[in-house]
Every structure is written in C-alpha cells, then in structure tokens.
C-alpha cells in the first residue's frame with residue numbers, strides 16, 4: 001500500500017492524529033510506507049506513555065485490543081520479516097550513530113528516548129556504596145533516632161539511604177514515607193560535621209506543597225534540638241524550578257555545564273518523573289551528591305513517556321546482598337532473613353519497600369481493596385460484589401433511573417456543605433466540610449465524565465433548592481460553587497489543581513473565590529481575575545493524586561477507556577480514608593487493564 005494511501009486510511013479511521021502523521025513524514029522524506037508506519041507506531045507508543053515499541057511476541061501485554069489496532073497489524077507484518085531489513089540504514093540503527101529509529105533489545109525506539117533511557121540505566125545500574133561516615137558513627141546516630149520498637153523496614157530505608165549514593169524508598173499511602181524522609185534528614189544533619197545542603201523536590205506544585213506541610217507536621221514529633229530545627233530543610237520545590245526548566249517553552253535555563261548546588265536531593269512522588277526530566281536531573285547532579293527517590297510506583301506514572309520508578313523497583317522485595325545485610329545488622333541491629341539474602345549485590349540493595357500501613361487502621365478494607373486492584377484478579381472481586389467488605393455497600397446501575405439515583409446520592413452528600421453555608425458557618429469550617437468529600441472521575445467527557453457529572457449535580461442541586469432557580473448554570477457563578485484551577489497563576493498564587501469555593505466577601509458582598517492554603521491562611525481572589533478554572537463538584541483522579549479525603553466517590557466511564565488502568569483505580573481508592581458505596585455500571589471480566597466500571601459513591605458514617 002502506498003504511504004499516502006496508508007496515511008489516508010489511518011487518518012480517515014481516526015487512528016492517529018495529524019501531528020503523528022506529520023511527524024512521521026517529516027522524518028521519512030522518501031515516504032516508504034513501511035518506514036512511515038514504523039515511525040507512526042513508535043511515536044504512538046510514546047504518546048501512550050511508553051518509551052519504546054516492543055516487537056516481540058508478547059505484544060498483548062503491551063497493547064490492549066481496544067486501541068492501536070494498527071500497531072498490532074504492523075507487528076504482525078514485521079513478525080515474519082526482520083525489521084532491520086525492512087527499513088533503510090538512514091532510518092534505523094543500533095544507537096551507535098544517530099538515526100531516527102533505534103532497534104535495541106527487540107524494541108523500537110525514537111533515538112532521543114533511547115538515549116535518555118540509556119543514560120538513566122547507566123546512572124543507576126551499579127549501586128555505589130558511600131564511605132563518608134564511620135560505621136560506628138552511623139550506628140550511634142541511628143540508634144538514637146530509632147527506638148527499638150520502631151518499624152524495621154523504615155529503619156532499613158534510612159540506613160540504605162546513608163549507605164548508598166542512590167536510594168529508592170517505595171510505599172503505598174500511609175506507609176510512613178514522609179516519616180522516613182524526616183528521619184533521613186535528621187540522620188544526615190547529625191552525621192555531618194559541616195552544614196549539609198539537603199534539597200527537597202517533587203514533580204508537581206501540589207506534591208511539593210504536600211511534602212512541605214507533611215514534614216512540618218513530622219518535625220513537631222521529632223526529638224530534635226533547636227539548632228537542628230534551624231537547619232532542617234522546610235521548603236520543597238518543583239523539579240522544573242530546581243532544574244530551571246521553563247515549562248512554557250520546555251527549554252532548559254540551567255546552562256549545560258551548570259550543576260545543582262546540593263549534597264543530597266530527596267524527591268517525593270517520584271512515580272511521576274518522566275524519562276526526559278530524569279535524564280536532565282542526573283546530568284545536573286554533582287558527582288558527590290546523593291539522590292533519594294520516594295514514591296509509590298502503583299500510583300499514576302507521568303503523562304510523558306517513562307515509568308522509571310516502577311521499571312526499577314517493581315521486582316524488588318526487600319532482598320539484600322549478604323554484604324548489605326551484614327552492614328544493616330551492625331547499623332540497626334536488624335537480621336535480614338536468610339531467605340531475603342542474595343549473594344550478588346545489585347540495584348535491589350538500594351531499594352526499600354515499606355509495607356506496613358498506618359493510615360488505613362480505621363478502614364482496613366480500603367487497604368485490602370487497593371491491594372486487590374493491584375493483584376487484578378477476578379476471583380478476589382466477588383467479595384467486593386457481594387458486599388462482604390465492611391463500609392462497602394454495593395448496588396448496580398443498569399438504566400437511566402439508577403443513574404439518576406446515583407446523582408441524587410452523590411448530591412445528597414453535599415448537604416452538610418450547603419447547611420454550613422446557609423447557617424453562615426465560619427469560612428474555614430465551610431471549606432473544611434467541602435474538602436472532606438470528593439467525587440473523582442477517570443475522564444472528563446461522556447455520561448460518567450466530570451463535565452456531565454458536574455452539570456447533573458448542579459441541576460439536582462437546583463432541584464433541591466441548594467442553588468437558586470434563577471441561576472443560569474451554563475455561564476454563571478454562584479455562592480457555594482466550587483472551582484478547580486486548571487492552570488497555575490503565579491501572580492494570584494494559584495496552582496494547577498487548587499480548589500476554592502465562591503462566597504460573598506463580608507465587606508461589600510462581592511462574589512470572590514476563597515482558597516484555603518496549606519498554612520491554613522485564606523487566599524481571596526475576585527472572580528473577575530480568575531481565568532483557567534472548571535466546576536469542581538467532581539474532578540479527575542489525575543488531579544487528585546497527592547491529595548487525600550475522608551470520603552470519596554470514584555466514577556469510571558461506562559465504556560472501555562485506556563485510562564482505566566489498575567494504577568488509576570488504585571490511586572483513586574487510596575485517596576480515601578473512610579467509607580464507600582459501590583454502584584457498578586457494567587462489570588467486565590478483568591483483563592490486563594481493569595474493566596471494573598463502577599461508581600463508588602459514599603455514605604457518611
């Protein structure tokens with residue numbers, strides 16, 4: 001098939017967007033059909049968040065049958081032929097010289113992505129032990145910081161962060177990651193004779209604020225001197241700011257030979273670091289510095305290509321080399337079980353997986369449920385469907401009537417919020433009540449997307465007279481309307497993802513947006529100044545990552561969407577702390593990607 005015919009077919013069937021086609025043609029001037037298709041397929045894989053296109057048999061694991069069917073056809077076609085014979089040498093190479101495509105370990109890459117992946121894997125693959133502090137001093141500091149009954153895995157996490165140049169500390173919500181970070185910082189302050197530059201960073205503004213606040217909270221519980229408190233780092237910045245990447249133009253402002261001025265870099269929510277940012281980061285770290293990556297690789301990865309934290313850590317399971325186990329025994333008096341010891345020292349020595357959950361003690365079923373989703377196993381879900389979990393009430397939606405009942409249930413859960421407004425409660429109290437509950441959607445479009453759910457909830461609220469009838473819901477703002485900021489605005493001190501509510505200000509009864517800041521102060525913005533925002537009776541799960549709420553509702557679309565991955569549902573469920581109501585829209589059998597289409601609404605206890 002001629003390239004132009006092929007492209008016309010792909011574009012007519014809306015299989016790829018024009019930028020992808022243009023990208024392919026910009027590279028493949030001669031327009032050989034198979035070359036164009038190869039570039040399109042690799043580029044589509046990158047758009048889907050992957051770093052390469054595996055061309056081996058287990059393509060099913062790579063793509064679900066619902067999307068990218070043309071990639072499956074392409075893979076079938078090249079299966080019989082050797083890809084390197086199909087494409088000319090100027091287009092495909094082995095990475096030893098720059099070519100648009102690189103064939104490496106049976107996978108097709110774009111050169112840029114292949115290069116990033118190579119520099120990252122070279123940086124991390126050999127665990128480098130550090131000898132900066134005497135073992136005796138380390139032992140003394142750790143013994144003081146940890147009392148005996150403290151959780152061993154958390155002690156290991158701190159110990160390996162001192163022992164190794166690069167460390168990965170992984171754990172689900174409430175497993176003590178932030179607690180460990182505070183102990184790591186205190187350990188280095190006590191180990192270092194001179195002032196040690198410790199920097200804290202996170203991939204997003206919200207995550208940065210959250211780590212700043214959590215550490216402030218942790219600091220109150222630490223047995224720490226006033227002097228140590230003064231030098232304890234308190235501010236977390238975004239990676240873009242640390243690397244001086246101007247996100248508007250995605251260009252690096254940090255000069256190529258300029259290194260970061262730090263001794264230790266601790267990054268939270270590291271699952272959201274994409275391959276390009278990670279490559280920039282490791283290039284800018286001074287040789288002597290330490291990198292400590294904190295995160296939960298079961299949560300959502302970055303939107304850009306790469307799931308680095310998961311790729312590096314998913315096979316680790318707190319197994320350590322005999323050499324490391326001996327050191328841990330000396331440092332923290334912890335005997336690594338022999339079954340967890342391995343002869344060869346490898347990257348697993350740098351990884352600690354925190355397991356014990358301290359947050360879901362009140363609601364163990366959320367933890368069980370989140371683990372179930374990760375195991376992605378049909379059998380386990382039967383318990384879920386027959387309501388055998390405490391605090392989980394399960395109904396099924398089959399028709400519009402039950403959809404309307406669902407909207408009604410979701411709306412009724414805002415009753416306390418509206419009562420607080422009409423009873424003229426104190427503003428912070430009203431915002432606190434609003435923030436106790438959140439409706440999370442996987443998508444924005446469709447009957448179960450944020451746009452329609454927001455609209456239907458507003459109509460229902462108008463019907464219940466929470467919102468006055470004379471309000472035109474299509475364009476007007478009203479007292480009590482929650483809004484979600486969709487683009488950061490430095491001048492207004494607003495971050496993408498901030499949630500505020502509209503109220504009349506006391507002075508002249510003008511409608512203003514009130515945002516509760518992490519330091520418990522209120523940011524008041526006249527509504528005329530607001531530009532990028534949307535209604536926030538519900539929000540997307542992506543936007544909720546890094547936040548948590550007493551109770552939540554999770555809404556997934558009633559038809560397959562490649563967004564409905566187990567990471568998405570796991571992220572959503574672990575935003576909650578208390579009760580759920582399950583209303584299932586349609587129950588698919590579970591495949592590689594979860595097809596549990598359900599609405600989690602909630603009952604207040």
Ligand SMILES: Nc1ncnc2c1ncn2[C@@H]1O[C@H](COP(=O)(O)OP(=O)(O)OP(=O)(O)O)[C@@H](O)[C@H]1O
Nearest residue numbers: 150151171172173174175176177178179180358359
């Ligand atoms: N070893 C421990 N013993 C008792 N309580 C602990 C321990 N470690 C953490 N906690 C408590 O568990 C709760 C969660 O801890 P922390 O915030 O450090 O977890 P986290 O993994 O950072 O959570 P998230 O990912 O949601 O931010 C806190 O209340 C903390 O005090």
